[in-house]
Amino acid sequence: MTHADFFCGIGGFRLGFERAGLGEGVYANDVDPFACSIYRRHWGDKELDERDIREVDPDDIPDFDIATAGWPCT
Numbered sequence: 805m806t807h808a809d810f811f812c813g814i815g816g817f818r819l820g821f822e823r824a825g826l827g828e829g830v831y832a833n834d835v836d837p838f839a840c841s842i843y844r845r846h847w848g849d850k851e852l853d854e855r856d857i858r859e860v861d862p863d864d865i866p867d868f869d870i871a872t873a874g875w876p877c878t
Contacts (some may be wrong), residue, residue, distance in 0.1 A: 806830045808868035810857065814842040817872040830866045833857055836876070 805827035809817050812832040821827065833853045834840055840854050853860060 805869040806867070808865060808871045809833070810871060810873040811875060812843060812852075813839045813874050813877065815846055817874060818847065821870075821872070827869065830868050833860065 807818060807821045807827055807829045808831040809815070809829060810833050812818065812834045813836070815832065818829045818832065822829065829847065829851055831853065832843060832847075832851050833855070834843065835854060835856055837854075840852060843852055853864070
């Protein structure tokens with residue numbers, strides 16, 4: 805399965821998804837610079853989209869099987 809992670813933060817959903825052997829991440833989105841820097845340390849830039857989700861064209865998001873979304877941990 806493939807996974808899209810919206811409002812991904814540091815990537816907790818992706819970490820759980822991959823550790824459970826459920827597949828691979830194909831897209832991640834967040835606008836928080838600090839969270840994105842941590843995410844990038846774990847998985848690099850390939851799937852990370854740092855644009856405001858309202859600016860993302862749905863056609864820019866690759867096909868995926870499952871989506872997750874988080875909220876700010878404040």
